[in-house]
Amino acid sequence: MDDLLVVRNLTKNFGGLAAVSEVSFEVRRGEILGLIGPNGAGKTTLFNLISGLLASNQGSIKLEGEDLTKMPPYRRSAMGVGRTFQVVRPFDMTVLENVMVPIFAHYKSAKEAKGKAYEILEMVRLENMADSMPSSLTLAQRKRIEVARALATKPKLLLLDEVLAGLNPSEVAENLPLIRQVRDSGVTILFIEHLMDAMMAISERVLVMDQGALIACGTPDEVTSDQCVITAYLGEEAPEC
Amino acid sequence: MRTNKIIVAAAILALGLLAVPLYFTSTFILHMFTLVFFYIALTAAWNIPAFGGKFSLGHAAFFGLGAYAASILYVKYGISPLIGIFAGTVCAMLGGVILSFPLIRLKGPFFTLASIAFAEVLRMVAIDWRSMTNGSVGLNIPFKPGWLNLTFTSGMPFYYIALGLAVLVILLAWWIRSSALGYHLRAAAADEDAAKALGINTAKSHFFALMWSSGLTGMIAVFYVFYNYVLEPGTAFSMDLFSLQPAMNGIIGGMGTVWGPVIGAIIMTPLGEFLRFYLGTIQQGLNFVVYGLMLIAVVNFVPGGIVSLMAPWFKKKKSGESSARDN
Numbered sequence: 001m002d003d004l005l006v007v008r009n010l011t012k013n014f015g016g017l018a019a020v021s022e023v024s025f026e027v028r029r030g031e032i033l034g035l036i037g038p039n040g041a042g043k044t045t046l047f048n049l050i051s052g053l054l055a056s057n058q059g060s061i062k063l064e065g066e067d068l069t070k071m072p073p074y075r076r077s078a079m080g081v082g083r084t085f086q087v088v089r090p091f092d093m094t095v096l097e098n099v100m101v102p103i104f105a106h107y108k109s110a111k112e113a114k115g116k117a118y119e120i121l122e123m124v125r126l127e128n129m130a131d132s133m134p135s136s137l138t139l140a141q142r143k144r145i146e147v148a149r150a151l152a153t154k155p156k157l158l159l160l161d162e163v164l165a166g167l168n169p170s171e172v173a174e175n176l177p178l179i180r181q182v183r184d185s186g187v188t189i190l191f192i193e194h195l196m197d198a199m200m201a202i203s204e205r206v207l208v209m210d211q212g213a214l215i216a217c218g219t220p221d222e223v224t225s226d227q228c229v230i231t232a233y234l235g236e237e238a239p240e241c
Numbered sequence: 242m243r244t245n246k247i248i249v250a251a252a253i254l255a256l257g258l259l260a261v262p263l264y265f266t267s268t269f270i271l272h273m274f275t276l277v278f279f280y281i282a283l284t285a286a287w288n289i290p291a292f293g294g295k296f297s298l299g300h301a302a303f304f305g306l307g308a309y310a311a312s313i314l315y316v317k318y319g320i321s322p323l324i325g326i327f328a329g330t331v332c333a334m335l336g337g338v339i340l341s342f343p344l345i346r347l348k349g350p351f352f353t354l355a356s357i358a359f360a361e362v363l364r365m366v367a368i369d370w371r372s373m374t375n376g377s378v379g380l381n382i383p384f385k386p387g388w389l390n391l392t393f394t395s396g397m398p399f400y401y402i403a404l405g406l407a408v409l410v411i412l413l414a415w416w417i418r419s420s421a422l423g424y425h426l427r428a429a430a431a432d433e434d435a436a437k438a439l440g441i442n443t444a445k446s447h448f449f450a451l452m453w454s455s456g457l458t459g460m461i462a463v464f465y466v467f468y469n470y471v472l473e474p475g476t477a478f479s480m481d482l483f484s485l486q487p488a489m490n491g492i493i494g495g496m497g498t499v500w501g502p503v504i505g506a507i508i509m510t511p512l513g514e515f516l517r518f519y520l521g522t523i524q525q526g527l528n529f530v531v532y533g534l535m536l537i538a539v540v541n542f543v544p545g546g547i548v549s550l551m552a553p554w555f556k557k558k559k560s561g562e563s564s565a566r567d568n
Contacts, residue, residue, distance in 0.1 A: 047380055052437075052438075053434050053437065053438060064359070072442070073434075073437035073438055073439075074437055074440050074441055074443075076383035077438060077439060077440030078440055082438075082439075083437075083438050084401065085432075085434075085435055086562045088250075089431065089432045091427060091431040091432065091435075092431050092434075093424075093427060097424065100424060100441040101424045101425065101427075101428045101436070101441070102437060102440050102441070104424055104425065105439075105440045109418070110419065110421075113421075132437060143291050149439060150438075150439070151434075152439075153439055153440045186469045208495075
């Protein structure tokens with residue numbers, strides 16, 4: 001299969017702490033790849049490294065063979081790396097304008113940007129909220145603004161950071177199909193999630209991180225039966241790891 | 242219906258403002274209006290980087306650069322201030338280029354501190370570079386009336402010039418805020434990291450905002466100096482007058498909005514003159530105590546500025562209109 005993103009030996013140290021150490025993996029074009037791990041495993045740091053908000057100490061990141069490692073975040077976005085943030089902080093403007101912000105990178109006219117933004121809002125089913133302020137929306141809807149904003153950058157690879165966290169079961173059921181729908185529209189997805197059921201239901205492969213290192217990679221079934229993964233989550237002694 | 246009403250109101254306001262000098266011949270009233278217009282323009286220019294959350298306390302630097310550039314050209318070389326307007330704008334923008342290094346590198350209060358230092362350093366340079374600036378003595382604009390010299394026998398032309406500047410800068414600020422640059426700045430102000438991840442070169446956006454702001458401030462300064470005839474380092478690079486005052490107007494009116502600077506300047510300029518005149522004579526500095534208290538009150542109770550108090554009022558008026566029609 002064709003690899004969209006190739007990460008090799010990626011390392012980030014904060015002082016003496018290796019938040020991400022020697023991580024290597026590939027994201028295949030068109031897949032939904034899950035990323036799990038206990039709190040503090042380095043998942044969000046890894047997202048920050050891929051999207052360029054943090055500079056890595058070592059290693060390389062390549063998208064379709066193009067080296068992103070030294071690029072500033074806005075150029076990586078132009079190359080096709082989109083992302084959402086764990087803590088949703090919409091800009092202080094209407095829902096539609098929030099989605100227009102990234103579109104302005106491609107379309108300079110406000111009218112064109114508005115039209116494109118509407119199309120994306122329809123995709124995430126927020127078209128009726130277009131003129132509302134984000135603060136009047138539910139958390140589930142605000143998470144969808146995040147997704148819409150990221151989609152507006154026309155990403156090839158979309159990094160989703162806990163887009164389901166904090167939602168009630170019916171909201172999860174509402175937002176979950178969206179991830180699949182986005183993938184079906186031609187966007188490859190790498191996503192962090194703590195809700196195991198949801199994660200296992202939609203990802204084709206899963207990466208597991210613990211203490212900055214990648215400890216497992218495989219189908220959901222393979223990963224959940226992996227001894228190292230069980231140890232990372234339950235904290236047993238496991239000499240094989 | 243509503244837009245028609247706004248157009249009518251704006252037309253009445255415009256005619257009223259154009260007619261002021263014809264009915265009020267008192268130089269004091271004319272001067273007060275002129276000063277308010279100058280401060281609307283200065284505050285609206287100061288406010289452009291504030292769209293992106295950048296808070297400058299060093300705009301006196303751009304003011305002084307613009308003012309000195311045009312005055313030196315005129316007083317020392319006899320070059321018309323009409324050319325000086327461009328020279329002043331360009332010099333202030335060059336100052337903006339220098340200040341853009343800390344702007345892009347430093348975040349939050351550190352940029353603000355760097356901007357203060359920048360203006361102070363330039364003030365020192367203006368004092369010491371005597372061959373050019375006449376040092377602390379300053380430069381006097383000779384009184385030779387005429388459009389080419391931007392010197393007039395009555396206050397009326399400057400009333401219209403200042404009004405024109407205020408309208409120009411408000412329109413530019415409105416245009417910038419509703420353009421791609423404006424959206425990018427507002428996004429960066431709300432969440433710099435999210436803006437970057439969405440493909441925005443936030444450094445570039447902040448830089449362009451500062452270029453607009455510094456250039457406009459320098460241009461306004463040229464007119465202001467020719468309105469006042471004198472120029473010395475203490476006033477041209479005055480922290481009180483051209484760094485703090487626009488910032489105060491902006492905070493009190495509503496920072497990062499188009500109309501906030503207008504409201505702030507309309508309230509604070511006459512109030513400042515009044516306080517300086519009445520309280521300044523009782524005890525020097527007492528006027529600043531009142532300023533300080535106002536600032537604390539606004540920041541605590543109306544963090545969005547006075548313009549944020551008026552927003553719901555406008556909405557109510559809109560819904561009130563329809564219910565009035567029902568009756």
